[in-house]
Amino acid sequence: MKYISLLGASGSIGQQTADVVRQHPDQFKIVAFSVGKNVELARKYISEFRPSLVCVQTKEDSQTLQSEFVGTGIYFTYGDEGLIETAVFDKADILVNAVIGSVGLFPTLQAIKAKKDIALANKETLVTAGHLVIEEARKASVKLLPVDSEHSAIFQALQGEKEKNMERLIITASGGSFRDRTRAELVGVTVDQALNHPNWSMGAKITIDSASMMNKGLEVIEAHWLFNLPYEKIDVLLHKESIIHSMVEFHDSSVIAQLGTPDMRVPIQYALTYPDRLPLSTSHRLNLAEIGKLHFAEMDFKRFPCLQFAYEAGKIGGTMPTVLNAANEVAVAEFLKGKITFLEIETYIEQALNRHTPIDNPDLTTIQEVDISTRKFIQTLLK
16 A cells, blocks of 8 residues: 655646546555645545545635544644645655645655655746755655656656666657647637647646646756756657657667557556556547547747747756746736736746846755745736
8 A cells, every 4th residue: 555645636636646546445545635725625535535634725724624524533734834744744655746836846855855755746846946856856765756747758768778878858749729820829819718728638827838838848847857868858849649748769769659648647647656557447548540640740949939948947057947937837827817918928937037147056045035036026027
């Protein structure tokens, strides 16, 4: 039995993690989880999974649940400190970090120090502080197991291989909601249109990032840290069907790809079962004859400038990826509120990057300060 702490249980990855646990009740148990503001889901999960610890966003919600579940022995906590308590919970073997945003960084670092293996779906952890996270994981001898479909694909393709033989990584991209539109056709697009992803069912923030291609940019930075390759050896390939999730090319020109229908439960389960596999009931298994054709195209950086921003920030390094992520988080949130246009997301990110003087090898305090100052700068522009 593997005991799981789940951060972000109310999100898309969190709910699909719960589905994996349901399929294998003799293999997995959720012993702690966080749900943010979704108290109704917390009640459901408490009744279903009988955890030992539950974290919500506010003290008031924590007290409400505490009063409702008197005598169950469940410990209720809240806020940022509660996230850390969930991450390091002593009964858990592995942390599934599925929260969205830079809020996931501190719990990840604390879980690593507590010797927990990490199933990582929180991109921002490695984007904002990859050098710190990788070093802490190395020192603590814990596993960082990728949950993103692209990084899981690369991770799976490398099983039985020597990393020194890698020539390059090829990360595939669906193109998002607006992949068939020109830049001129992006003027005036709505939030609902942006949230209509053709292949994947994801949370709002990630879906918008997919439409702008920032999601793929963040994944490039993640891949740099996870697989220790320079950015010049990490390519992005447009692949509309999302059947090939990513590929690894080796020195001898061989390319190994991982394929499957778009279903995030597959990489989630692999992270939980690694190095083994378990059966998984899926709605649709891969049938290449039925699909018939797969399509590929070079990535157009002028069409998707956010991807260019990510490569540039990653190559500069230091605090630049922190600025990239913070500016994007604020801009996407404002777009989802209807306060700015879709194309203005790029504008605000670019302005934040252009004003910043990067700091090399930043410590955690510096990263936090840069994150806060970037968010304040974007808010100033918005006013």
